[in-house]
Amino acid sequence: LLTQAIAKEETLKEPEESLMKMDGMTKELAYALAERDVTSMDDLAELSVDELMEIEGMDEDRAAQLIMTARAPWFEADGQQG
DSSP: OHHHHHHHHHHSOOOOHHHHTSTTOOHHHHHHHHTTTOOSHHHHHTOOHHHHTTSTTOOHHHHHHHHHHHHHHHHHHHHHHO
16 A cells, blocks of 8 residues: 555656746646646646636636746747747
8 A cells, every 4th residue: 555655656747846936826736737747837838728727716817827828938939039
């Protein structure tokens, strides 16, 4: 039983620090996302609002805001290349 608990703990994913520090992010939400294999801002940026709304307590406006915040570095990178 202890071995199973340790194995399960080792497979739990940790959210990246950038995701944890993102505007609008809470520790609880970051870990809820990590349970769904969303551990980075890029992972979050690739989600749709509908996918994010599968998390308990998430509303459409907050989901959209979080996704746009996660995508912001993409737009900054595009602006620097052009």
